[in-house]
Amino acid sequence: DLIREWHRASKEEVDFLLEAKNATHAARALQKHAIDVACPMPISEHCGKRVLTMVFIEGWKITDLDKMPYGTDRETMARNLVHAFAVLVFQEGLIHGDPHPGNVFVEPVSSKNGGTQVARVRPVLLDWGIVKRLEPRERVAAAKWIVATLAQDRLLYTTSLLELGFEFDADPDMAEFATFVEASLGQCAFMFRDSIPSNSQMNFLQQMQQHQEKAESQEGNKMGKDQTPERTIEIRSLQYIDPE
Numbered sequence: 456d457l458i459r460e461w462h463r464a465s466k467e468e469v470d471f472l473l474e475a476k477n478a479t480h481a482a483r484a485l486q487k488h489a490i491d492v493a494c495p496m497p498i499s500e501h502c503g504k505r506v507l508t509m510v511f512i513e514g515w516k517i518t519d520l521d522k523m524p525y526g527t528d529r530e531t532m533a534r535n536l537v538h539a540f541a542v543l544v545f546q547e548g549l550i551h552g553d554p555h556p557g558n559v560f561v562e563p564v565s566s567k568n569g570g571t572q573v574a575r576v577r578p579v580l581l582d583w584g585i586v587k588r589l590e591p592r593e594r595v596a597a598a599k600w601i602v603a604t605l606a607q608d609r610l611l612y613t614t615s616l617l618e619l620g621f622e623f624d625a626d627p628d629m630a631e632f633a634t635f636v637e638a639s640l641g642q643c644a645f646m647f648r649d650s651i652p653s654n655s656q657m658n659f660l661q662q663m664q665q666h667q668e669k670a671e672s673q674e675g676n677k678m679g680k681d682q683t684p685e686r687t688i689e690i691r692s693l694q695y696i697d698p699e
Contacts, residue, residue, distance in 0.1 A: 469584075471507035475499065477549070477583035478509065484547045485539060485580075492539040493562060493579045512579050514562035523561070527576055532561070536578045545594050552585030593619060609636050 475497035482494040493512060501508035515522045517536075523529065536559065543549045551558075560579040589597065596618035603611035613636055 470504055471502060472504050474507055474584045475502045475509075477586045480547065480549060481543060481551075481580065481583060484543060484549065488542050488546070490539045490542060491535045491577050493577060494583075495579070495581070512560065512562050514560040514576075514579055516556050517559045517561050517578060518556040519561075524563070524574065524576065532576065532578055539578070539580065544589065545598060548589040548591070548594055550587040550589060551580060551583065552587055553582055554580075558582040604640065607640060609640060612636060612640050 478494055478497050479499075482496045485492050485494055495509040495512050498508045498510065540551070540554070543551065558581045560581055561576045562579050563574065563576050565574050596615050599611055599615035600619065602608070603615055
Protein backbone atom coordinates (compact mmCIF):
# COMPACT_ATOMS: atom_id res chain seq x y z
CA ASP A 456 0.00 0.00 0.00
CA LEU A 457 2.79 2.41 0.90
CA ILE A 458 4.61 1.82 -2.42
CA ARG A 459 1.39 2.34 -4.37
CA GLU A 460 0.72 5.57 -2.51
CA TRP A 461 4.24 6.87 -3.15
CA HIS A 462 3.84 5.94 -6.82
CA ARG A 463 0.62 7.93 -7.03
CA ALA A 464 2.15 10.91 -5.21
CA SER A 465 5.23 10.84 -7.46
CA LYS A 466 3.09 10.87 -10.61
CA GLU A 467 1.20 13.88 -9.31
CA GLU A 468 4.44 15.70 -8.49
CA VAL A 469 5.60 15.58 -12.14
CA ASP A 470 2.21 16.61 -13.52
CA PHE A 471 2.83 20.32 -14.01
CA LEU A 472 -0.80 21.06 -14.84
CA LEU A 473 -1.69 19.87 -11.35
CA GLU A 474 1.10 21.95 -9.84
CA ALA A 475 -0.15 24.98 -11.78
CA LYS A 476 -3.64 24.39 -10.36
CA ASN A 477 -2.26 24.18 -6.82
CA ALA A 478 -0.12 27.31 -7.22
CA THR A 479 -3.03 29.27 -8.69
CA HIS A 480 -5.25 28.25 -5.77
CA ALA A 481 -2.58 29.33 -3.28
CA ALA A 482 -1.83 32.64 -5.01
CA ARG A 483 -5.50 33.62 -5.22
CA ALA A 484 -6.12 32.59 -1.61
CA LEU A 485 -3.25 34.75 -0.34
CA GLN A 486 -4.59 37.68 -2.34
CA LYS A 487 -8.16 37.09 -1.16
CA HIS A 488 -7.14 37.07 2.49
CA ALA A 489 -4.82 40.08 2.00
CA ILE A 490 -1.78 38.25 3.40
CA ASP A 491 1.58 39.83 2.66
CA VAL A 492 3.04 36.61 1.25
CA ALA A 493 3.47 35.96 -2.47
CA CYS A 494 3.10 32.89 -4.65
CA PRO A 495 4.19 33.09 -8.32
CA MET A 496 1.13 32.87 -10.55
CA PRO A 497 1.32 30.29 -13.38
CA ILE A 498 0.86 31.55 -16.95
CA SER A 499 -1.80 29.09 -18.05
CA GLU A 500 -1.37 29.47 -21.81
CA HIS A 501 2.24 28.36 -21.47
CA CYS A 502 1.66 25.41 -19.13
CA GLY A 503 1.26 21.72 -19.91
CA LYS A 504 1.72 18.33 -18.24
CA ARG A 505 5.48 18.59 -18.80
CA VAL A 506 5.95 22.38 -18.84
CA LEU A 507 5.30 24.89 -16.06
CA THR A 508 5.66 28.61 -16.76
CA MET A 509 5.21 31.08 -13.93
CA VAL A 510 5.68 34.76 -13.21
CA PHE A 511 9.35 35.32 -12.34
CA ILE A 512 10.08 36.48 -8.81
CA GLU A 513 13.57 37.62 -7.95
CA GLY A 514 14.72 36.86 -4.43
CA TRP A 515 16.76 34.66 -2.12
CA LYS A 516 16.23 31.83 0.37
CA ILE A 517 14.68 32.91 3.64
CA THR A 518 17.70 31.51 5.49
CA ASP A 519 20.11 33.86 3.65
CA LEU A 520 19.98 36.44 6.42
CA ASP A 521 23.02 38.34 5.11
CA LYS A 522 20.96 39.36 2.07
CA MET A 523 18.20 40.94 4.15
CA PRO A 524 18.18 44.74 3.93
CA TYR A 525 19.16 46.61 7.06
CA GLY A 526 16.16 47.19 9.31
CA THR A 527 14.08 44.33 7.91
CA ASP A 528 11.26 43.47 10.32
CA ARG A 529 11.90 39.74 10.36
CA GLU A 530 9.37 39.08 13.11
CA THR A 531 6.53 40.58 11.07
CA MET A 532 7.69 38.71 8.00
CA ALA A 533 7.72 35.43 9.94
CA ARG A 534 4.25 36.10 11.37
CA ASN A 535 2.92 36.78 7.87
CA LEU A 536 4.38 33.49 6.70
CA VAL A 537 2.82 31.57 9.59
CA HIS A 538 -0.49 33.36 8.95
CA ALA A 539 -0.31 32.23 5.33
CA PHE A 540 0.19 28.59 6.31
CA ALA A 541 -2.69 28.77 8.79
CA VAL A 542 -5.12 30.32 6.31
CA LEU A 543 -4.16 27.91 3.55
CA VAL A 544 -4.63 24.90 5.83
CA PHE A 545 -7.70 25.81 7.86
CA GLN A 546 -9.65 28.05 5.48
CA GLU A 547 -8.58 26.75 2.08
CA GLY A 548 -7.79 23.13 2.99
CA LEU A 549 -4.47 23.35 1.16
CA ILE A 550 -1.30 21.91 2.70
CA HIS A 551 2.08 22.64 1.13
CA GLY A 552 3.82 19.29 1.32
CA ASP A 553 7.46 20.39 1.13
CA PRO A 554 7.96 23.64 3.10
CA HIS A 555 11.75 23.51 3.51
CA PRO A 556 13.79 26.78 3.36
CA GLY A 557 14.63 26.25 -0.31
CA ASN A 558 10.93 26.60 -1.12
CA VAL A 559 10.48 29.77 0.93
CA PHE A 560 12.04 32.80 -0.74
CA VAL A 561 12.17 36.47 0.14
CA GLU A 562 11.58 39.10 -2.53
CA PRO A 563 12.29 42.85 -2.39
CA VAL A 564 9.19 44.94 -3.02
CA SER A 565 8.26 48.58 -2.68
CA SER A 566 5.08 50.18 -1.44
CA LYS A 567 3.81 53.65 -0.72
CA ASN A 568 3.47 54.99 2.80
CA GLY A 569 1.60 58.21 2.26
CA GLY A 570 3.53 59.87 -0.54
CA THR A 571 6.79 58.09 0.26
CA GLN A 572 8.04 55.03 -1.58
CA VAL A 573 9.15 52.44 1.00
CA ALA A 574 11.38 49.45 0.21
CA ARG A 575 10.68 46.23 2.09
CA VAL A 576 10.71 42.46 1.65
CA ARG A 577 8.08 39.74 1.77
CA PRO A 578 8.07 35.91 1.81
CA VAL A 579 7.36 33.87 -1.32
CA LEU A 580 6.06 30.28 -1.28
CA LEU A 581 7.43 28.12 -4.10
CA ASP A 582 7.00 24.55 -5.38
CA TRP A 583 3.40 23.38 -5.23
CA GLY A 584 4.06 19.95 -6.70
CA ILE A 585 3.32 18.09 -3.46
CA VAL A 586 0.03 19.22 -1.98
CA LYS A 587 -2.49 17.61 0.34
CA ARG A 588 -6.07 18.86 0.25
CA LEU A 589 -8.07 18.64 3.45
CA GLU A 590 -11.78 18.10 3.73
CA PRO A 591 -13.57 20.28 6.33
CA ARG A 592 -13.58 17.43 8.88
CA GLU A 593 -9.82 16.98 8.39
CA ARG A 594 -9.24 20.69 8.96
CA VAL A 595 -11.07 20.39 12.27
CA ALA A 596 -8.96 17.36 13.16
CA ALA A 597 -5.77 19.28 12.34
CA ALA A 598 -6.90 22.12 14.60
CA LYS A 599 -7.65 19.60 17.37
CA TRP A 600 -4.14 18.18 16.98
CA ILE A 601 -2.57 21.58 17.62
CA VAL A 602 -4.86 22.28 20.60
CA ALA A 603 -4.14 18.84 22.05
CA THR A 604 -0.40 19.33 21.64
CA LEU A 605 -0.45 22.66 23.47
CA ALA A 606 -2.78 21.41 26.20
CA GLN A 607 -0.95 18.07 26.51
CA ASP A 608 -4.36 16.43 26.19
CA ARG A 609 -3.61 12.76 25.51
CA LEU A 610 -7.16 11.73 24.64
CA LEU A 611 -7.72 14.62 22.23
CA TYR A 612 -4.26 14.05 20.74
CA THR A 613 -5.04 10.40 19.98
CA THR A 614 -8.51 11.24 18.67
CA SER A 615 -7.17 13.93 16.35
CA LEU A 616 -4.59 11.54 14.85
CA LEU A 617 -7.28 8.93 14.23
CA GLU A 618 -9.48 11.57 12.60
CA LEU A 619 -6.55 12.56 10.37
CA GLY A 620 -6.33 8.96 9.18
CA PHE A 621 -3.50 7.53 11.26
CA GLU A 622 -3.75 3.86 12.22
CA PHE A 623 -2.21 2.12 15.22
CA ASP A 624 -1.25 -1.50 15.83
CA ALA A 625 -0.96 -1.04 19.58
CA ASP A 626 -4.13 -1.42 21.63
CA PRO A 627 -5.20 2.08 22.84
CA ASP A 628 -6.06 0.50 26.21
CA MET A 629 -2.55 -0.86 26.75
CA ALA A 630 0.13 0.83 28.84
CA GLU A 631 2.57 0.58 25.93
CA PHE A 632 0.31 2.70 23.78
CA ALA A 633 0.08 5.30 26.53
CA THR A 634 3.88 5.43 26.62
CA PHE A 635 3.97 6.06 22.88
CA VAL A 636 1.41 8.85 23.12
CA GLU A 637 3.37 10.44 25.97
CA ALA A 638 6.58 10.49 23.93
CA SER A 639 4.94 11.58 20.69
CA LEU A 640 2.95 14.32 22.38
CA GLY A 641 6.08 15.68 24.00
CA GLN A 642 7.97 15.75 20.72
CA CYS A 643 5.13 17.61 19.00
CA ALA A 644 4.93 20.11 21.84
CA PHE A 645 8.64 20.77 21.41
CA MET A 646 7.99 21.77 17.80
CA PHE A 647 6.00 24.73 19.13
CA ARG A 648 8.78 25.83 21.47
CA ASP A 649 10.42 29.26 21.51
CA SER A 650 13.30 29.65 19.05
CA ILE A 651 15.81 29.84 21.92
CA PRO A 652 14.91 27.06 24.38
CA SER A 653 15.09 27.78 28.09
CA ASN A 654 16.70 25.40 30.58
CA SER A 655 13.27 24.05 31.50
CA GLN A 656 12.50 23.40 27.83
CA MET A 657 15.79 21.57 27.38
CA ASN A 658 15.02 19.43 30.44
CA PHE A 659 11.58 18.75 29.00
CA LEU A 660 13.10 17.63 25.70
CA GLN A 661 15.51 15.29 27.48
CA GLN A 662 12.62 13.75 29.39
CA MET A 663 10.68 13.25 26.16
CA GLN A 664 13.68 11.61 24.53
CA GLN A 665 13.83 9.20 27.45
CA HIS A 666 10.13 8.44 26.98
CA GLN A 667 10.74 7.86 23.28
CA GLU A 668 13.62 5.46 23.94
CA LYS A 669 11.41 3.54 26.36
CA ALA A 670 8.57 3.50 23.85
CA GLU A 671 10.78 2.21 21.04
CA SER A 672 12.08 -0.60 23.27
CA GLN A 673 8.59 -1.96 23.86
CA GLU A 674 7.26 -4.29 21.18
CA GLY A 675 4.10 -3.12 19.47
CA ASN A 676 4.29 0.41 20.87
CA LYS A 677 4.42 2.34 17.64
CA MET A 678 2.32 3.48 14.73
CA GLY A 679 2.16 -0.06 13.52
CA LYS A 680 0.64 0.28 10.07
CA ASP A 681 2.71 2.06 7.44
CA GLN A 682 1.40 5.58 7.15
CA THR A 683 0.84 7.07 3.71
CA PRO A 684 2.88 10.05 2.53
CA GLU A 685 -0.26 12.16 2.97
CA ARG A 686 -0.23 11.55 6.74
CA THR A 687 3.44 12.52 6.89
CA ILE A 688 2.76 15.66 4.84
CA GLU A 689 0.00 16.74 7.22
CA ILE A 690 2.04 16.52 10.42
CA ARG A 691 5.19 17.96 8.86
CA SER A 692 3.40 21.00 7.48
CA LEU A 693 1.37 21.65 10.63
CA GLN A 694 4.67 22.30 12.41
CA TYR A 695 4.83 25.64 10.62
CA ILE A 696 1.63 26.99 12.15
CA ASP A 697 2.07 29.20 15.19
CA PRO A 698 -0.57 28.11 17.73
CA GLU A 699 -0.79 31.67 19.02
